Amino acid sequence: MSFSSPFPDVDIPDVLLFDYLFADIDDVADDPALIDGSTGTVTxxxxxxxxxxxxxxxxxxxxxxxxxxxxxxxxxxxxxxxxxxxxxxxxxxxxxxxxxxxxxxxxxxxxxxxxxxxxxxxxxxxxxxxxxxxxxxxxxxxxxxxxxxxxxxxxxxxxxxxxxxxxxxxxxLDPATHLAVLPYSSGTTGRAKGVMLTHRNLVANIAQGGPVIGVTRADRILAVLPFFHIYGMNVLMNGGLYRRAPIITMPKFDLVEFLRIIAELRATYLYIAPPIAVALAKHPIVDSYDTSSIRMIFSGAAPLDAELGHAVARRLGCTVRQGYGMSEMSPVSHTIPEDRDDIPLGTVGVTLPNMVCKIVDPATGEEIEQPSTGVSAPGELWCKGPNVMVGYLADPEATAATLDADGYLHTGDVATVTSEGYVSIVDRVKELIKYKGYQVPPAELEAVLLSHPKIADAAVIGMLDEEHEEIPKAFVVRQPGAELTAEDVMAYVAERVAPHKKVRQVEFIDAIPKSSSGKILRRQLRVPADT
Incomplete structure (x- = not known):
């Protein structure tokens, strides 16, 4: 059974992106659209x-x-x-x-x-x-x-x-067919592919975000997430311009510079990925800067653990929300609205307007019912809406494998949905660890590891042991100066998860490899074992 947004459908104008963003700027013509974070120069x-x-x-x-x-x-x-x-x-x-x-x-x-x-x-x-x-x-x-x-x-x-x-x-030009952008998917699970997004796709997703994103003209958005990534491109850059909120540009993430810009230019709305949340929650230097201007932090690009999100909110005295999406959906399909404190932060919230979703058992292809109470069984999330891509450039085989005849995008992400329509992303279909027949989501174990005060960052992948059984292996970055053994780590996790989910191996490393959008590059963690 499919489920949809709790919000009514929104109107999607039949216009090109430039006209949607800039057709009527008379009342803001002399207001700042862009602020160079390095120099303070206003455009x-x-x-x-x-x-x-x-x-x-x-x-x-x-x-x-x-x-x-x-x-x-x-x-x-x-x-x-x-x-x-x-x-x-x-x-x-x-x-x-x-x-x-x-x-x-x-x-x-x-x-x-x-x-x-x-x-x-x-x-x-x-x-x-x-x-x-x-x-x-x-x-x-x-x-x-x-x-x-x-x-x-x-x-x-x-x-x-x-x-x-x-x-x-x-x-x-026809906004529904003319290609506006060709971002390339991250390639973390295969060859990077050109995602064909039309003007209508981009306009639709900005319009769909209207009831839930919460950015206003009074905000100042700090743009550290790269514009070359669809999240930075359409949610942050285009969405900010449409809502007339000045965008403060930052060429690359550096925590000290990030905090300086917030303090000096009074940023109010931060779009981040989870690695930045880890720094904001745990790094001692954060207390040295005035972050009182921040009212909202919105996390995307990878799952944000609820405990980590709450730790950021407590430390900075602001609201923290998260959403979900992918390049193929321009990119947002789900988010926690700013005014919905009742929606658990560990979820990605509710479906955006104009969208319909299903959760499908990846083994049988059968739809999983949305329950009348409680939480559904996990399955692959399928999404349909005006923000869904036309297809992959010059790759009909990959397009057919991802976008079905009914218009549903098969996300490759394992999700659950509650009776209220709250969606949680459990993990990637291809990243689930199979331990003795049980499914173990790496993201769940990573959230547990990050709750340890001596762990600065962590990632979990499935590795084969001496008996060629797939087991969960943790890669751990210690906090500076912390003393922590592999046995300490495994015992900490074992106290907090079911027996089949326990971490069986631990390796300490200097940094977790991640993409520019904050996704863990699990393939790179496997390289030492494969060479």
């Missing part, structure tokens, strides 16, 4: 829209065709927003590249997306040029966002495209 809505239209005109005059793909290799700086929306306003499609990618990884995305232009910073030129050469992209199509004629006289730079005086093109 107003009037300035931002002027830059976007100027770039769209410059790209159109340069011959960028409708539907042509341009790549962006750039951290969170104000110019990212101009380039991102300038590409789309010219009729193009933007594909955003992870700032940590090597030349080989960049070239793979350029090749797969068929990108004809690459916007980047001087600091990334070595890998950008190598990648562009590898795919045959002309040198003049590698555009320097921070370049100038004086420093880089032989390179195309963003400024030259902004001062052409050319008018942006008139666009007559």
């Amino acid at each position: 107003t809505y009037r300035q931002l829209v002027g830059q976007i239209l100027a770039l769209a005109g410059g790209l159109h005059a340069r011959g960028l065709g409708v539907g042509e793909v341009s790549a962006i290799l750039c951290p969170n700086i104000p110019a990212f927003v101009t380039v991102f929306h300038g590409i789309m306003r010219s009729g193009g499609t933007a594909t955003t590249v992870n700032s940590l990618y090597t030349a080989h990884e960049i070239s793979e995305q350029l090749l797969d997306s068929r990108a004809t232009h690459l916007f980047t910073l001087s600091m990334f030129l070595p890998q950008a040029d190598e990648a562009a050469t590898a795919v045959g992209m002309p040198r003049e199509n590698v555009i320097l966002i921070d370049g100038s004629e004086q420093v880089h006289p032989d390179r195309t730079n963003l400024r030259s495209l902004l001062v052409t005086g050319a008018a942006p093109p008139e666009l007559h």
